Amino acid sequence: MITREQAYQLLQQHIQGRFMINHHLGAEIVMRAFARHFGENEELWGICGLLHDMDWEYTKDNPEEHTKKAAEILRAEGVDEVIIHAVQAHHPSASGIEPSNLMEQCLYTTEELTGLMIACALVQPDKKLASVTDSSVLKKLKTKGFAQGVNRDIVNQAPEVLGLPMEDVIHISLEAMQSIAQELGL
Template structure:
């Protein structure tokens, strides 16, 4: 996939907004993008990619993250999501590696995660949502006040963010070949870089 193909981040963002009205789902897509793109940057560094090659890889990672749940609002059932979305992407000519990674982020699809892109999406999806939840329960509502130890403690609390699959978070880190602690810290840092866009910069302390 290259920038000249026309399958750009801007086009992906437009497609996401065409199918998604929920502000929380849009923010989730951006949070996942923050983490997945950071994984892409690390992969590009490992491959010594520069210039257009690096740009193309990062675009692919961003696009995949933005579009992984774009059909969810209209088709949330397990027999529709992400299959409906992938069919739309195929019809529009989006690269197959993106389809495969999106299918792979849903364990029930049965599609194996064989590429770094697919593993990164799976590893970051549930965690990005969990880190957002951890931020929003802070008095400051800030991602900058989220720490690894606190996240791991919250993961043990099954009543907290109960919709988040803890096993996927743990398995995702293992598939990337990193420790859970390192992966949590990595994604916190990635989301901190985009805190304003994610609405997680926090609220001012009026007591000061």
Template sequence: AGNKLNEERKRLAEIEEHLAGKDFATLEQKALEEWGLTGLLHDIDMELTEGNMNTHSKLGADLARELGVNEAVVHAILCHNEAHGVPRETNLDKALFCVDPLTGLITTAALVRPDKKLAGLEAKSVIKKFKQKGFAAGVNRQQITQCSEIGIEFDQFIELGLEAMKGIAADLGL
């Protein structure tokens, strides 16, 4: 389980760094590192909370704070779980919230392919799967569509996420 969590963290960090670099070009290197760190830490407590959404991300935010992580990252970790009612205020908060389920959708779309790889997967296929409510039914589609809150259109967001994941496909085993 720990290895899978590490893979998920790598995926999210790569996507967030990709989004930050492409769409928020004014971000400095420090901000890019902050986005990557958020991706790495956002689910740091999943094993400890055993997936309990009432405690997930509260414990993660506390752990991040103890590690000396800045409050912007701590806030993004806390507000990515809607169960706590913490408003998403920054692009970092909003990006983490909508990227989190996107990685699951893309992974599932790759795993149903005969080769189980990202290489041949196209954004239009992911979008088609997105529209099939029974496909990856646990993925919160509404959450993904909130990419518009960070100024990225849905189709472009899917493409960015897919390309970022393809960039680390070997690490993901996909």
């Protein structure tokens, strides 16, 4: 299996923008937190989060191609098909591949939360994740005019597919994001 260091180097070869690097780091740490919660493989789940949008800078203007370029790159690098499938399943409207296991469902429903949490931090007076609370994230999740790029329909599937109340999904995700706040500059 590809190591975390190899995955991060691969990500940096294909993603240049700091915002998108931060999005990947957020998805990685959130996936690791949920793997820990569910007693699953943290390394595997984290790498899936780290690589999930690695083709974004190639496909942002052609969303129907999103995840296809990533699958091509990952296969060329010899990355395990389990990771490739998870990357593709996180965007089924482009890939045609639906999330089919807990890891894929977790990535699909929680990676959007990282953007919401960053947006919540940026409206704080100090612009810090430490100032964001579970209740403020839940409130902003319900505010459709806030962070409009966040697909709330997907996020709102998390309680059902993960078997957790939304409050727990938010708490696990926010705690994870706050643990790397310094690395994210937040």
